[in-house]
Amino acid sequence: MAKDNKIKKVVLAYSGGLDTSIIIPWLKENYDNCEVIAVSGDVGQGTELEGLEEKAIKTGASKLYVEDLNKEFIEEYVWPTLKAGAVYEGKYLLGTSFARPIIAKRIVEIALAEGADAICHGCTGKGNDQVRFELAIKAYAPDMKIIAPWRTWEFKSREEEIEYAEKKGIPLKINRETNYSKDKNIWHLSHEGLDLEDPANEPKYNEPGFLELGVSPEQAPDKPEYVTIHFEKGVPTAVNGEEMDSVSIVKTLNEIGGRNGIGITDIVENRLVGMKARGVYETPGGTILYAAHNKLEELCLDRDTFHYKQNVANRFAELVYYGQWYTPLREAISAFVDSTQQTVTGDVKLKLYKGNIIDAGVTSPYSLYDEEIATFDEDEVYDQNDSAGFINLFGLPIKVRAKKGLIK
Secondary structure, eight states: OOOOTTOOEEEEEOOSSHHHHHHHHHHHHHTTTOEEEEEEEESSOGGGGTTHHHHHHHHTOSEEEEEEOHHHHIIIIIHHHHHHTOOBTTTBOOTTTTHHHHHHHHHHHHHHHHTOSEEEOOOOTTSSHHHHHHHHHHHHOTTOEEEOGGGTSSOOSHHHHHHHHHHHTOOOSOOSSSOOEEEEOSSOEEEESGGGGSTTSOOOTTSTTTOSSSOOGGGSOSSOEEEEEEEETTEEEEETTEEOOHHHHHHHHHHHHHHTTOOEEEEEEEOTTSOEEEEEEEOHHHHHHHHHHHHHHHHHSOHHHHHHHHHHHHHHHHHHHTTOOSSHHHHHHHHHHHHHTTTOOEEEEEEEETTEEEEEEEEOTTOOOOHHHHOSSOOSSOOTTHHHHHHHHHTHHHHHHHHTTOOO
16 A cells, blocks of 8 residues: 555554454554554443553554543433434444444544544444444544544455454464454443354354353343332432442343343344344343333323334334434434423333243333223213214315225
C-alpha cells in the first residue's frame, strides 16, 4: 500500500486481541515508523485487560490508555436501550452494538487531546463494527483520517494474521484450533467463527470453555431460583430488595442468570453490510432485565402507548445495530421513550429454571389493572350491555362491505 508520510501519530482502538495486536507493528511498518497510541475502553472485559499495557508497549505502542467506561456505558447506553425494549431481529440484545459508540467517542477525545493525525481500528470490512466506530468518529471528529487495515493489508485470513504474529513474536491467548472470534463486555459475550460458521452445527454448549458467563440449561440446577427486580421510571435500581448501582445490578444478574442457564441465543442475523452471519450470544443479566421491564410495562402502560412503543423498539434496535447512536432520530426516540417511563415503577418477580424465565408476580403503585373491572364475578363498574353498541360501530365498515358483496 502507498504510505502516507503526513501521518506521524495514530490512536488505535486496542483490545489486545489478534487483530489489534498485529496492527501496531503493521502501522509502524507502513506509516514510516509513526507513533502509535493504544486506547482500550473498559466496558467490562474483565481479565482480558490484564497485561495489556506491557503487551502494547512491547509490540510498539508509545503508551496505552485504559479508560473505565462501565458506569457510563450502562447508564447512558444500556439503560436507554432497555427502556426502549429494543431487540434486533427479535433475539439480539445488542451487546456489541451499543458498546462501540461509547468506546469510539472516548478514542476521539484522546486523539484530539494527543493531536493525532489519524484513528485506526481493527474491524473487518465484512462486519458491523467498522460502521459503528466510524460513524461515531465522524460525529465527534468529522475531519479525522481513519485507517482500517482490514480493507487494505495483505492478510486474507486469521490464519495469516496468526503467522504474522508468530513471526513478530507477539504473544496471543488463542490458537488455531480454538480461535473463536469473541467480544466480551459487562452486558454480554459473543462467539463467532470456526464450527459456528455452518448454521447446521449445534453450538458446543456443554463443552468446557465454550460458555463463559454461565452454564447450559442442561447443566443448570434442578431447582428454580426466584429473583425480584425493582424499577424506578424504567430503570432497575434494586435486586432482591437490595439497592445497587447500575454496574452491580448487571453483574449480580449475570451471576444469577448465568448459573440458571439464562440468556443463551443462537442467531443467524442480517448484518448491515448485507450478508447473514451466525453467532452465539450470552446475555444472562440482560435477558432477565428485558423480561422484567416488559412485564412491568404490561401493567403500567396504556394499550396504545404499549403497542406503539413496540413498533418504536424495532426501529431503535436498528439504529443501535447500524451504529447510528449519535443521530437526531435516536435522540428523539429516546425522548419519547423517557416520556413513557414516568410510571414504569414497581417490582417484578421472576422464576428462573433451566434457561426459562417464568413470570411470578408484578406490582406497581401506577398499575392500570383494575380487578373490579376485569373480574368474571359480579361487579358494579362495567355494564356489559355497552359492548353491543361498541361492536356495532366498530364493525360498521365490515357490515357495509358485506352488503355491497365485497367480502369474498
